[in-house]
Amino acid sequence: MSRISDRFAALRQAGRGGLIPFITAGDPDRDTTARLLAGLPAAGADLIELGLPFSDPMADGPAIQEASERALKAGASTARTLDLVREFRETDTTTPVVLMGYYNPVFVHGPERFARDAAAAGVDGIILVDLPPEEADEFTGPARAAGLDFIVLTAPTTDDARLPRVLANAGGFVYYVSVAGVTGTRAAEGTTIRDAVDRLRRFTDLPLAVGFGIRTPDQAAEVAAAADAAVVGSAVIGRIADNLDADGRPAPGLVDDTLRFVGELAAGVRKQRGEAP
Amino acid sequence: MHTPNTYAGGPDERGHFGPFGGRYVAETLMPLMLEVERAWRDARADAAFQRELSDWLRDYVGRPTPLYHARSLSARAGGAQIWLKREDLDHTGAHKINSCLGQALLARRMGKTRIIAETGAGQHGVATATVCALFDIPCTIYMGATDMARQEPNVFRMRLLGAEVRPVESGHGTLKDAMNEALRDWVASVDDTYYLIGTTAGPHPYPAMVRDFQSVIGREVAEQMEAIDGRPPDSVVACIGGGSNAMGIFHPFLDRPEVALTGVEAAGHGLGTDAHAASLTGGRPGVLHGNRTYLLQSDDGQIREAHSISAGLDYPGVGPEHAWLKQAERVRYATCGDDAALEAFQVLTRAEGIIPALESAHAVAHALAAAAGLPADHRMVVNLSGRGDKDIATVRQALEAEGRA
Structure with a gap:
């Protein structure tokens, strides 16, 4: 059993979907991310998605692009991202941490070395936006060997003929990108999401997390009721951005305000009791 | 290998x-x-x-484009005969x-x-x-x-x-x-x-x-040279940004080992600086924009900005087929900096009455230097990928900065 499967099993037992907030490592600086990470579990994060900064986040909308830019400007790197997870693990050994990013930093680090280093730091899974199954072999082997879940993305455009191929390497949970588009723009209709989740359930027993366009506690609740977890990224990043001064420095209330927002999302998810599958 | x-x-x-x-x-x-x-x-x-x-x-772009024997330019170089593939004459002024x-x-x-x-x-x-x-x-x-x-x-x-x-x-x-x-x-x-x-x-x-769509360039060169003296050119030179004009002119000659192929990357202010666009010569393999290729990037895998006086070469990556042809050593990749390109821009303009795009001027600069050391019966084809009207302001600014205009 891994931290990810343990957590989803516990959620299932509790009869509710989970909340997965997303923040970018090092945005707006290392210290703020460390404090956010430390506070997220108590605020109600069931799993944590941590963005691995990249200079060219071409599947992301403006909020996450800017978060990546702020982080890199403040000196974020792959090694420092793993350091943040290592530090988080000193106080939290149960909340799963999943990295999300683009393949180039992983490729340059070396797929094998990256998988080993990430697992050793306490990372549980990784989502690589631009690494489709057709190109993933050189990474999935090392990831499996290191005990790191390779979390795949499926999209509205992934049809039934293609799904088995996409799911072949899947571990941890399956991330459903609920709208064809970049992060943080529009939201999918609740009924569309339920249909998509039903379709995916026919192909996999892994837990399903749904993301893209989820901004409010009500939306998070609706999604978490239909799927096993809701991912909220751009809206959380938006709170961070709202608490920066004109020079991009964090205002004193940034961490509290962001965690309060995560708490509101978590409260939404928790009051909605989804039916156990 | x-x-x-x-x-x-x-x-x-x-x-x-x-x-x-x-x-x-x-x-x-x-x-x-x-x-x-x-x-x-x-x-x-x-x-x-x-x-x-x-x-x-044929009817809209104006193909085939001429293969022009640049005698004055050849004389300036003093060696090989330089032929220009006139992609600058395509409708809209480039390949x-x-x-x-x-x-x-x-x-x-x-x-x-x-x-x-x-x-x-x-x-x-x-x-x-x-x-x-x-x-x-x-x-x-x-x-x-x-x-x-x-x-x-x-x-x-x-x-x-x-x-x-x-x-x-x-x-x-x-x-x-x-x-x-x-x-x-x-x-x-x-x-x-x-x-x-x-x-x-x-x-x-x-x-x-x-590449397939651009290969019409190389196919025409092969036919045109064949018609002139019954054999392919001895060498072909083209500039490389992403690499489409070069792939287009190289591809039909890849399996003709007697044809030497040279791609010319933009060295900007110099390979020793951060301000260049030579991904093959000064970068290393990575993944960006959907493909694995040579990229200008940091040790951490963050993509760097490229620089060239020519905006069309100003890209931190390069087509993956070029990356492979470099590794397979079928094509030789050279570089040319802003200054040499600017010089070649003026030389070609004065010698032949043809104003090249600054991109193409990188290939011309390399050809001028390379031709000098070659025999007079060597036939070198340079892909003149575009015309230079769009660059007049940039060139004027650069020359004024040097106090030469």
């Missing part, structure tokens, strides 16, 4: 040229990439499509339109009703806007805000042609940011939109498809 039976057979069925190329895109785009690939394979094998394309190339026409016909065939494209200097944007005007297809061009300021006349040209030009403020507002933004548009408009990529980069099938 092992010598392959053919250098021209790539890519494999998954779009790989050796370890390079491939299809590194978000899952939302993958089904569409497979659809583009199927459409391209069908079109390639369809005689009616090929006939329609060559009719447009870009060869691939734009092919891809627009493909988009129509696929039933797509909207075209998007990225552009750096604006040449590919102008060529795309042109074919979209011709076929009455709505089009949106993404262009970095910095580039829009540098290339204002091309922005106006695109708008006259009916294109919507969207400024890209993210990153440094240059070509790679424009490409990111075009991909972001595409991922949200997969149903009706075709992304018309300007060079031999991007996810499979683009590198191979753009």
Whole structure:
């Protein structure tokens, strides 16, 4: 059993979907991310998605692009991202941490070395936006060997003929990108999401997390009721951005305000009791 | 290393040229990439499509373009005879339109009703806007805000042609940011939109498809040289940004070992500085914009900004087939800096009355230096990929800065 499967099993037992907030490592600086990470579990994060900064986040909308830019400007790197997870693990050994990013930093680090280093730091899974199954072999082997879940993305455009191929390497949970588009723009209709989740359930027993366009506690609740977890990224990043001064420095209330927002999302998810599958 | 039976057979069925190329895109785009690939394979094998394309190339672009013996330029170099493949005479003034026409016909065939494209200097944007005007297809061009300021006349040209030009403020507002933004548009408009990529980069099938459409350049050179004295040229020189004009002229000669092929990258202010665009010479393998290739990047895998006096070479990556041809040592990759390109720009203008694009001037600079050491019966073909009207302001500024104009 891994931290990810343990957590989803516990959620299932509790009869509710989970909340997965997303923040970018090092945005707006290392210290703020460390404090956010430390506070997220108590605020109600069931799993944590941590963005691995990249200079060219071409599947992301403006909020996450800017978060990546702020982080890199403040000196974020792959090694420092793993350091943040290592530090988080000193106080939290149960909340799963999943990295999300683009393949180039992983490729340059070396797929094998990256998988080993990430697992050793306490990372549980990784989502690589631009690494489709057709190109993933050189990474999935090392990831499996290191005990790191390779979390795949499926999209509205992934049809039934293609799904088995996409799911072949899947571990941890399956991330459903609920709208064809970049992060943080529009939201999918609740009924569309339920249909998509039903379709995916026919192909996999892994837990399903749904993301893209989820901004409010009500939306998070609706999604978490239909799927096993809701991912909220751009809206959380938006709170961070709202608490920066004109020079991009964090205002004193940034961490509290962001965690309060995560708490509101978590409260939404928790009051909605989804039916156990 | 092992010598392959053919250098021209790539890519494999998954779009790989050796370890390079491939299809590194978000899952939302993958089904569409497979659809583009199927459409391209069908079109390639369809005689009616090929006939329609060559009719447009003849009647609209003005093909075949001349292969011109530049005697004065050759005399200046003092050695090999330099021949210029006059892609500057293509409609819109550069080779870009060869691939734009092919891809627009493909988009129509696929039933797509909207075209998007990225552009750096604006040449590919102008060529795309042109074919979209011709076929009455709505089009949106993404262009970095910095580039829009540098290339204002091309922005106006695109708008006259009916294109919507969207400024890209993210990153440094240059070509790679424009490409990111075009991909972001595409991922949200997969149903009706075709992304018309300007060079031999991007996810499979683009590198191979753009090369196929540009290979008309090399096929014409082979025929033209054959008609002149019954054999292929001794050497071919072309500039490399993403690498489409070079792939187009090289490809028909890849399996003719007697033809020496040289690609010339932009060394900007120098390879020892951060301000260059020589991904093959000064970069290392990575993954960006859908393919694995040589990239200018930090040790941490963050992509760097490229620099060249020529906006069309100003890209931190290069087509994956070039990456493979470098590794296979079939093509030699050289570099040329801003100053040498600027000098060659003036030399060709004065010697032949032909104003080259600054991109092409990099190839001319290399040819001038290389020709000097070669015998007089050596026939060197330089791909004059575009004309230089668009660069007049840049050249004037550079010369004034040096106190020479």
